[in-house]
Amino acid sequence: MWCNAVHFGVSMNKPELSPSLLNPGTSRKVAVEVRNASVIYGAQTDAPVHALSNINLQIQEGEFVALIGPSGCGKTTLMRVIADLEKISAGEVLVNGVSPHDARLARAYGYVFQAPALFPWRTVLANVMLPLHIQGRPKAEAKTIALQHLERVGLTGFESKYPWQLSGGMQQRVSIARALSFEPQILMMDEPFGALDEITRDRLNEQLQQLWQRERRTVVFVTHSISEAVYLATRIVVMSPRPGRIAKVIQSPLPDERHLGLRDSAAFVNLAHEVREALADGHHD
Numbered sequence: 001m002w003c004n005a006v007h008f009g010v011s012m013n014k015p016e017l018s019p020s021l022l023n024p025g026t027s028r029k030v031a032v033e034v035r036n037a038s039v040i041y042g043a044q045t046d047a048p049v050h051a052l053s054n055i056n057l058q059i060q061e062g063e064f065v066a067l068i069g070p071s072g073c074g075k076t077t078l079m080r081v082i083a084d085l086e087k088i089s090a091g092e093v094l095v096n097g098v099s100p101h102d103a104r105l106a107r108a109y110g111y112v113f114q115a116p117a118l119f120p121w122r123t124v125l126a127n128v129m130l131p132l133h134i135q136g137r138p139k140a141e142a143k144t145i146a147l148q149h150l151e152r153v154g155l156t157g158f159e160s161k162y163p164w165q166l167s168g169g170m171q172q173r174v175s176i177a178r179a180l181s182f183e184p185q186i187l188m189m190d191e192p193f194g195a196l197d198e199i200t201r202d203r204l205n206e207q208l209q210q211l212w213q214r215e216r217r218t219v220v221f222v223t224h225s226i227s228e229a230v231y232l233a234t235r236i237v238v239m240s241p242r243p244g245r246i247a248k249v250i251q252s253p254l255p256d257e258r259h260l261g262l263r264d265s266a267a268f269v270n271l272a273h274e275v276r277e278a279l280a281d282g283h284h285d
Contacts, residue, residue: 030097031186031218032059032082037091039077039244050243051077055091057237057246061185062216066233068223069279074244075222075237076190082220083109083188096185103186107135110179114191116171118163118178124150125159128178135182149177152211169200176208186218194224202260205231209258226279230272231258238278248278 039052052074059065067075080086081093084100095103103109118127125146132142150156153173163171172192179187193201209232212219223229229236233252240247254267262268 028063029061030058031061031063031095032057032220033092033094034058034078034082035092035094037078037081037088037093039074039081039086040089043089052081052088053243053245055244055246057249059218059220059235061218064212064219064221064232064234066221066223066229066236067239068226068229068236068275069239069244069247070241071224072244073239073241075239077244078239079188079190079220079222082186083111107182108185110182110184110187112172112175112179112187112189112192114194116163116168116175118171118174120163122162123159124155124161124163124166124174127163127174128181131178131182145181146177149181150174152180153177154207167200168196169204172196172204173207184217186220189219189221191222191224193228201228206260208232213257226272226275227263230254230268230275231260231263236275238275240279247281250274250278 034055034057037052037055038050041049041051055074055078057078067078069075077086081088082095082100084095084104093100096106096108098106119130122130125143128146128149129142132145133139137145147156147159150159153176155170155173155177158166158170163174166174175192193204196204205228212232221229221232230252234256235252236250237246238248238250239245250271252271254262254271
């Protein structure tokens with residue numbers, strides 16, 4: 001059911017970007033700040049688990065930040081801490097200058113997880129309209145907004161389909177449209193393409209990158225894939241396990257505008273090698 005000609009939001013107008021987003025040399029607003037954050041499970045037991053240890057990270061508005069590391073390194077825990085889905089044991093986390101809880105109440109986040117988590121008895125349109133209904137938007141307004149966001153992810157014409165009638169990639173695009181429907185400032189993505197075949201994953205990576213190019217929304221993206229992290233991110237946070245900590249933060253030298261052919265370039269290969277080396281070094285520490 002995949003259509004190669006479809007691209008995220010090809011007919012949407014490109015929004016105006018602030019000068020700070022257009023010019024990386026100017027200062028940008030801090031979207032996320034994590035200070036000495038730790039997460040300890042079973043702290044009162046004989047065998048506490050240190051999921052995160054003394055994490056310090058700052059994410060600027062409009063950045064695409066990838067969190068990468070082996071299983072058990074705490075990358076999903078870190079994302080959940082930022083998104084107010086997990087509480088810290090020590091330290092501080094600020095999102096847009098307020099606590100994650102207050103940021104969530106202000107609807108700062110949109111979530112996309114590995115499983116699309118669509119309601120099978122609701123149509124594509126009804127799934128995207130759901131968070132708008134929860135917000136109390138009038139039905140006509142919610143429908144208009146949902147249709148606009150389905151257009152942004154290239155799913156115009158699929159509004160009346162049910163999730164089981166769509167491919168895995170299309171279901172994930174519905175999930176992205178739903179996450180964007182209330183215009184969150186930060187898009188949180190936890191291995192959203194991890195369960196897809198490689199061809200579909202490549203297409204969605206390319207289209208997500210194009211969507212970020214147009215909107216410059218802050219994205220926090222969890223992945224196991226070096227290639228995916230290098231292709232998508234403006235900054236790559238390499239994490240190491242036991243306890244979960246940041247081993248290295250790598251600023252991408254690649255141009256903001258990217259295409260899949262870039263993966264054959266020397267710059268891409270060199271950056272992937274740097275990430276791989278950082279993963280290996282962190283794993284052996």
